[in-house]
Amino acid sequence: MFESVLVANRGEIALRVFRTLRRLGIRSVAVHTDADTASPHVRAADEAVRVPSYLDIDAVVGAARGTGAEAVHPGYGFLAENAAFARACAAAGIAFVGPPAEAIEAMGDKIRAKRAVASAGVPVVPGRDEPGLSDDELARAALEIGLPVLLKPSAGGGGKGMRLVRDAADLPDAIAAARREAIAAFGDGTLLAERFVENPRHIEIQVFADSRGGTVHLGERECSLQRRHQKIVEEAPSPLLDAATRDRMGADAVAAARAVGYVGAGTVEYIVSADRPGEYFFMEMNTRLQVEHPVTEEVTGLDLVELQLRAAAGEPLPFTQDEVRLNGHAIEARVYAEDPSRGFLPTGGRVLLLDEPSTGGSVRVDSGLAEGTEVGGSYDPMLAKVIAWGSDRAEALRRLDRALASYTLLGVPTNVAFLRELLRHPEVVAGRLDTGLVERSLDEPAPASAVPPEAFVAAALERMLALETGDPDPWAVPDGWRPGAPAWTSWIITPAGGDPVEVRVQGRAHDALVTVGGEAPVRVSLRKGGPASLVLTYGGRTVTFAAAREDRTLWLGRDGNAWALAEHVRADDPAAAVVAGDGVLRSPMPGTVLAVKAAEGDRVTAGRPLVVVEAMKMEHTVTAPIAGVVTRLPARAGAQVALDAVLAVIEGEA
Numbered sequence: 001m002f003e004s005v006l007v008a009n010r011g012e013i014a015l016r017v018f019r020t021l022r023r024l025g026i027r028s029v030a031v032h033t034d035a036d037t038a039s040p041h042v043r044a045a046d047e048a049v050r051v052p053s054y055l056d057i058d059a060v061v062g063a064a065r066g067t068g069a070e071a072v073h074p075g076y077g078f079l080a081e082n083a084a085f086a087r088a089c090a091a092a093g094i095a096f097v098g099p100p101a102e103a104i105e106a107m108g109d110k111i112r113a114k115r116a117v118a119s120a121g122v123p124v125v126p127g128r129d130e131p132g133l134s135d136d137e138l139a140r141a142a143l144e145i146g147l148p149v150l151l152k153p154s155a156g157g158g159g160k161g162m163r164l165v166r167d168a169a170d171l172p173d174a175i176a177a178a179r180r181e182a183i184a185a186f187g188d189g190t191l192l193a194e195r196f197v198e199n200p201r202h203i204e205i206q207v208f209a210d211s212r213g214g215t216v217h218l219g220e221r222e223c224s225l226q227r228r229h230q231k232i233v234e235e236a237p238s239p240l241l242d243a244a245t246r247d248r249m250g251a252d253a254v255a256a257a258r259a260v261g262y263v264g265a266g267t268v269e270y271i272v273s274a275d276r277p278g279e280y281f282f283m284e285m286n287t288r289l290q291v292e293h294p295v296t297e298e299v300t301g302l303d304l305v306e307l308q309l310r311a312a313a314g315e316p317l318p319f320t321q322d323e324v325r326l327n328g329h330a331i332e333a334r335v336y337a338e339d340p341s342r343g344f345l346p347t348g349g350r351v352l353l354l355d356e357p358s359t360g361g362s363v364r365v366d367s368g369l370a371e372g373t374e375v376g377g378s379y380d381p382m383l384a385k386v387i388a389w390g391s392d393r394a395e396a397l398r399r400l401d402r403a404l405a406s407y408t409l410l411g412v413p414t415n416v417a418f419l420r421e422l423l424r425h426p427e428v429v430a431g432r433l434d435t436g437l438v439e440r441s442l443d444e445p446a447p448a449s450a451v452p453p454e455a456f457v458a459a460a461l462e463r464m465l466a467l468e469t470g471d472p473d474p475w476a477v478p479d480g481w482r483p484g485a486p487a488w489t490s491w492i493i494t495p496a497g498g499d500p501v502e503v504r505v506q507g508r509a510h511d512a513l514v515t516v517g518g519e520a521p522v523r524v525s526l527r528k529g530g531p532a533s534l535v536l537t538y539g540g541r542t543v544t545f546a547a548a549r550e551d552r553t554l555w556l557g558r559d560g561n562a563w564a565l566a567e568h569v570r571a572d573d574p575a576a577a578v579v580a581g582d583g584v585l586r587s588p589m590p591g592t593v594l595a596v597k598a599a600e601g602d603r604v605t606a607g608r609p610l611v612v613v614e615a616m617k618m619e620h621t622v623t624a625p626i627a628g629v630v631t632r633l634p635a636r637a638g639a640q641v642a643l644d645a646v647l648a649v650i651e652g653e654a
Helices: 011-024 040-044 057-067 083-091 101-108 110-119 135-145 168-186 243-259 293-300 304-312 393-405 416-423 426-430 437-441 453-467
Strands: 004-007 027-032 047-050 071-073 149-153 163-165 191-195 200-209 215-227 230-236 264-273 280-286 329-336 353-355 363-367 382-390 408-410 489-493 501-508 511-516 522-530 533-538 541-550 553-558 561-566 584-586 591-596 609-615 618-623 628-632 646-652
Touching: 004 011, 004 057, 011 027, 011 040, 011 304, 011 363, 011 382, 027 040, 027 057, 047 057, 057 071, 057 083, 071 304, 083 101, 101 110, 101 280, 110 243, 110 280, 135 149, 135 168, 135 191, 149 168, 163 168, 168 191, 168 618, 200 243, 200 280, 200 304, 215 243, 215 293, 215 437, 230 293, 230 416, 243 264, 243 280, 264 304, 293 304, 293 329, 293 363, 293 382, 329 393, 329 416, 353 541, 363 393, 382 393, 393 416, 393 426, 408 541, 408 553, 408 561, 416 426, 416 561, 453 489, 453 501, 453 511, 453 522, 453 533, 453 541, 453 553, 453 561, 609 646
Parallel strands: 004 027, 004 071, 027 047
Antiparallel strands: 149 163, 149 191, 200 215, 200 264, 215 230, 230 329, 264 280, 329 382, 353 408, 363 382, 489 501, 501 511, 511 522, 522 533, 533 541, 541 553, 553 561, 584 646, 591 609, 609 618, 628 646
């Protein structure tokens, strides 16, 4: 076994690998960019080396050689599926904790991969995969296959660059956008077209191979709960498969791995029709550890990172296929830096307060966060994973829901509240999944994450509590005191992305009457529960909020929800006036302007695409909110923009 291993990654996967290295007594080395100097993975390593970029092969290999690392673990993303990196490690005499470069090349190119596994007898999705198809040829191929079709980059996965096309008129724009995203994400704009399987389920098989010819599978994971082709929730085993289908899919996955001389951890991904569970097609093989590997670890009792290290060290697999056992059920939920209330656009910010679920025998958290961490738009928006195990699926779902309810992250909007809603969806509870379920559910009634009245009350009273000085002089306290009857004090509170709400208060924070938005008065009281919590009694019910303040914003958290509430302004203050800018086009996320599709003086129609903004490898087209003339256009291609930055101003038509 190795004595020292460099992890060529960051965030939660770097910390995950370090855990196994510590348990095995192996020295750990981290790499980091300037932006990540203070990141948790840097502090967790035995030694850390600065590199210009996580994609800089020469710098990463140089760091390994300079620190005496005998092996490099690539994690996932960045250089994990880069054959040139695997070869560079080998040339430097450093073990690459992954498959041979030839296997990475064979499976990293989707066109070659489909042909390789088809020759091994593995069923593949009907489609056209000739390399070098022009836009026109690809459009004709899509029509020959028959709509709907799925356009996919040949050079990479993760949902980036994929486009589902149902209408022939949409093909030109879809092909152009898919190529653009593929080039940005993978440096290769080659596309292929596949028949789209209706009501599809995404099921993958974990395979492992050693360098001595031993190859096994460790059962399946269901990854059908996705949005924009990005996985959100994964589980093992799948509620769809029976034992016979599992065995057939596993045997085909092993055959696919053997067809390319595979070594180490790999995942063979299939698409399965929810209507015909016995019919499945090969999609791709990921030649690395998967984000969702913890659910396999929880049901098999195996440490997949340890198995990777042992395979890279030339050791044989310590078990045979007949010795693999699946125990219970495990479900993983991914915590993303995104805002469900704004169409799941990427977010950012500084982690002001972090309280992750307690871990134990049934709950696990893989996280790359710490209080003070700056979350930006340069990397993937996934922040952490919460995993729960149960003796059966229902128990695992309950435990995961309770774990997410105790997850508090203030300062960066996340999808935690949405995850809880999703896990309680009737179709999810019943196991009736498909890859379109999440997006269909977005049209359903708003979830419970909408700001409740008690949060507005807590925000108003928090400001009053902060201003109370203990001075017995009644004129020094903002409680509306006057000789005779006490008056009402009004506060304006604006939630992020929402409309201002008036909260009227009569009394002091510890004992007051309040009205929210003109509703009937309610007796309330507020006190500090600690340095980062507020305890509110509201109409006889007592609730506790996690709380953190950043400049003009108060963050409150409870039950997996997090609400950002703007600084309170007196209702009679001119600053409380709300100015409507119907013709102002604002950036929906922090990111980079990719394209500007108008000029000052242009007459535009409502809904016309004007600016394309990219963040975290995702494009978002911002359209004209009204018809009129573009009078200002500060957006410039290549420029960095903040959330809500003005991109354009349109003067409406009379």
